[in-house]
Amino acid sequence: MTVKITLPHDNSYEIFIDELNEIYFDRKVVIVTNPTVSGFHLDYLKSKLNAKELSVCIIPDGEEYKHMQTIEDILAHCFTQRLDRKSLLVAFGGGVIGDMTGFAASIYQRGIDFVQIPTTLLSQVDASVGGKTGINNKFGKNLIGAFHQPIAVYIDPSMLKTLPxxxxxxxxxxxxxxxxxxxxxxxxxxxxxxxxxxxxxxxxxxxxxxxxxxxxxxxxxxxxxxxxxxxxxxxxxxxxxxxxxxxxxxxxxxxxxxxxxxxxxxxxxxxxxxxxxxxxxxxxxxxxxxxxxxxxxxxxxxxxxxxxxxxxxxxxxxxxxxxxxxxxxxxxxxxxxxxxxxxx
Ligand SMILES: NC(=O)c1ccc[n+]([C@@H]2O[C@H](COP(=O)([O-])OP(=O)(O)OC[C@H]3O[C@@H](n4cnc5c(N)ncnc54)[C@H](O)[C@@H]3O)[C@@H](O)[C@H]2O)c1
Ligand SMILES: [Zn+2]
Structure with a gap:
């Protein structure tokens, strides 16, 4: 099933709800994920996702890492891999990964594209859709961030089998x-x-x-x-x-x-x-x-x-x-x- 989200300024996109099909991106791609999700599902994703160049950026698992230092780490990975303004980030995980990857994408070289591949139920039904991205700081949760819409969302419910x-x-x-x-x-x-x-x-x-x-x-x-x-x-x-x-x-x-x-x-x-x-x-x-x-x-x-x-x-x-x-x-x-x- 496909759901369309219609937005001004060329920001519309589609949300695909199905087992992952082959996806091809003719550009440099970085998958951002954590050890838990990659342990369960990264091989599966890699078997479906093709890119001009692909690398994986693993960040620690947990809301306590949803802060600016982790964003710096994601950006450092992007610079090391020489991503340009046409490159793409893939958020592969729950809402924490989605919010951080989206935020990193919104500021890397003033903004590059990203896609969401949410793997928790919460992120599949809520966080991956709508373009709210951000991080926490000592003043509170999600207080720093940007509206940055993904260019597509791929929801594969079969990934929920490993969810606690x-x-x-x-x-x-x-x-x-x-x-x-x-x-x-x-x-x-x-x-x-x-x-x-x-x-x-x-x-x-x-x-x-x-x-x-x-x-x-x-x-x-x-x-x-x-x-x-x-x-x-x-x-x-x-x-x-x-x-x-x-x-x-x-x-x-x-x-x-x-x-x-x-x-x-x-x-x-x-x-x-x-x-x-x-x-x-x-x-x-x-x-x-x-x-x-x-x-x-x-x-x-x-x-x-x-x-x-x-x-x-x-x-x-x-x-x-x-x-x-x-x-x-x-x-x-x-x-x-x-x-x-x-x-x-
Ligand atoms: N942007 C939005 O509109 C929006 C909306 C709601 C929530 N959020 C944000 O989302 C975050 C919460 O997201 P969440 O509930 O997905 O938490 P989460 O991202 O922390 O994921 C929960 C746990 O499940 C693990 N996990 C993920 N996928 C798994 C899988 N398939 N199998 C096994 N384990 C898996 C994760 O590694 C993590 O340990 C909060 O930071 C919240 O602020 C954002
Ligand atoms: Zn909520």
């Missing part, structure tokens, strides 16, 4: 996010079908990618509707931060965050109790956490203001309206938020 179960669940959380915010039929389909089945996961990837592509096509730079993809993230980022990024995977924190957003939506009458429970049940089916012990509710609330999306001192919440629709609002009172947090 928790990582799979983290990806499912982002799938649930797309369904709750934009597509009720998809949500009901998710309730009725098991994503551990290979046929079903392909369908779910395609649906999620289609949803994300539609949203990004309408709002590439997140000036409006694209912000809805941050459903669950306002709360989730605080949870990740409070737990020093070492307790929950991003998708797991988003799972809890969606439950918090839902509780708020129920409180102000946007969602029914029954709908709230349906989302919770769906998440729990994949062992995604749905509760979190908040130590200090006031402290948790203050944490919202560290998020780059609330720099104007107003917290932006994405709240579901029933199932399949949502609204973006910064008009929620502190009192309402504190009350739902106390209930967790």
């Amino acid at each position: 179960k928790r990582e799979f669940g983290a990806g499912v959380a982002e799938i649930v996010k797309m369904a709750v915010t934009f597509n009720k039929d998809f949500f009901e389909w998710l309730e009725q079908n098991d994503l551990n089945d290979e046929k079903n996961i392909r369908i779910a990837i395609a649906k999620s990618v289609q949803t994300k592509a539609d949203v990004v096509s309408q709002d590439e730079k997140e000036l409006g509707i694209r912000a809805a993809l941050n459903y669950g993230h306002t709360f989730g980022h605080v949870i990740e931060n409070e737990t020093n990024y070492n307790t929950y995977l991003h998708g797991e924190a988003v799972g809890i965050g969606m439950c918090m957003a839902n509780a708020l939506a129920v409180k102000i009458g946007l969602m029914s109790k029954d709908e709230e429970l349906r989302v919770k049940n769906l998440l729990e089916k994949y062992d995604i956490p749905t509760t979190y012990k908040i130590k200090d509710v006031e402290d948790f609330y203050e944490h919202f203001f560290l998020d780059k999306k609330s720099l104007d001192n107003k917290i932006k919440f994405i709240l579901p309206i029933g199932l399949g629709d949502c609204k973006i609002t910064n008009e929620i009172t502190k009192n309402d938020v504190i009350q739902i947090l106390k209930g967790f």
Whole structure:
């Protein structure tokens, strides 16, 4: 299956969801990956990918390496290999590899092309599509970066066979996010079908990618509707931060965050109790956490203001309206938020 993402300024591209076919690039190519992904899948990729000249840049595995020094290392590899402005980077890994490779591509000699070959469920359904690239620094996550669209995305669901179960669940959380915010039929389909089945996961990837592509096509730079993809993230980022990024995977924190957003939506009458429970049940089916012990509710609330999306001192919440629709609002009172947090 192929999904097209339509963008201005020649930035449109296609997302191929299928087993990898032969790909040929008549230019110098660098594959950026890490030891985990290369151990499992690099030979397979190399058997499919042909280039004028090919080299592999291996960077360490982990979010803790998603910083400027690693970008320098990728750029150093590119200079050593004498890449020119027509050369191409291939991001081969999860969202960490995708975000860093995209960012390196956006600045190498003022910007070269890159393609995404995502290998985690989270990156296949979310991170590889849409052109957000970046790194972390001591001031926070993803605070440095660029919008730089890939020229193509190749999603091969067979690569998920080696993915640990928790990582799979983290990806499912982002799938649930797309369904709750934009597509009720998809949500009901998710309730009725098991994503551990290979046929079903392909369908779910395609649906999620289609949803994300539609949203990004309408709002590439997140000036409006694209912000809805941050459903669950306002709360989730605080949870990740409070737990020093070492307790929950991003998708797991988003799972809890969606439950918090839902509780708020129920409180102000946007969602029914029954709908709230349906989302919770769906998440729990994949062992995604749905509760979190908040130590200090006031402290948790203050944490919202560290998020780059609330720099104007107003917290932006994405709240579901029933199932399949949502609204973006910064008009929620502190009192309402504190009350739902106390209930967790
Ligand atoms: N750009 C965006 O729009 C966007 C969206 C969401 C998340 N992100 C970013 O993505 C990152 C999270 O991505 P992630 O969840 O993919 O994490 P990740 O890239 O850290 O991958 C998770 C783990 O799985 C391993 N792995 C990857 N593919 C595998 C496979 N096929 N088999 C076995 N192991 C495999 C990785 O090496 C890693 O250890 C975060 O940095 C987040 O900020 C970006
Ligand atoms: Zn996310």
